[in-house]
Amino acid sequence: MEIEQRVGEAFREISIRATRPREAIARQLTELGEKGESFSADDFLRRLRRAAPGIGRATVYRSIEKLVALRLLDRIDFEDGTHVYRLCGSAGHHHHLACTACHRVVDLDVCLDKGQIEAIGRREHFRIENHAITLFGRCRECAKAH
Amino acid sequence: MEIEQRVGEAFREISIRATRPREAIARQLTELGEKGESFSADDFLRRLRRAAPGIGRATVYRSIEKLVALRLLDRIDFEDGTHVYRLCGSAGHHHHLACTACHRVVDLDVCLDKGQIEAIGRREHFRIENHAITLFGRCRECAKAH
DNA sequence: ATAATTGCAAACTGTTTGCAGCACG
């Protein structure tokens, strides 16, 4: 399966050793990725502990950090200061649509014009390296609940 | 002065009473706004304490919260999980260009196409309410320092 | 007077770190 492959590859890249916790993390991540679910670090820890009791908080945080750096995980920041992670749906460049109520996240392929970004960099004398675009709203279910 | 007016108005809107701490906050905010500086909550507290010794941490946090809700202050989230605030340069809709090294922020008028956003909302069954666009990079000074 | 606002200190949330022991290779 494609997702499982990407997760596997990522772990081979960050780790010299294949350990029990990392196997559990890879499995859990694949599962969440297939369902397209987003999760907080603590959500992830709790889920992991069901599958692999005794796994340490620090291990989970250390793994998330590395997976974000590898761009396997995306971090989505909400306006209330919270954030969730999500396995990138596609390998390529993308942005997000996020529900402010349930924190569900959908990948989007919208973007600004590349030339426009470059022009801004030139104008403001910034070496632009990255950008984030997030649309916030309420998903169908949460919109119903007014 | 235009900025001072906006700050004053905002405070009249959130507060029934004009108090000493709020005066200090309005003054400090006007100053920061005129210089276009961005700041963390703690930066702001420290600056305030120079001008108004004894001002409480909670007061500052409570004020920031209200001013963000009033959209007088923008909150800019960085990829490393930190964030800063900034007096909105203009009253209107805008986005940001932020230096990842020194956390300087510039207002931008770029945006996505309105129709495009609406189309996404329809397609994904989201009631879209808001969006955030931030360009990250290094400002001239910080780019020099490699 | 009286109710809004304040400052303090303590509580809290989410995250990071130091370290002794475990276990992968």
Add this chain to the structure above:
DNA sequence: CGTGCTGCAAACAGTTTGCAATTAT
């Protein structure tokens, strides 16, 4: 066996809360 990785517990940063005292109206 050596050292990368782990779990624990404690430390930490930033923010929020309860409350008694203060102060604007």
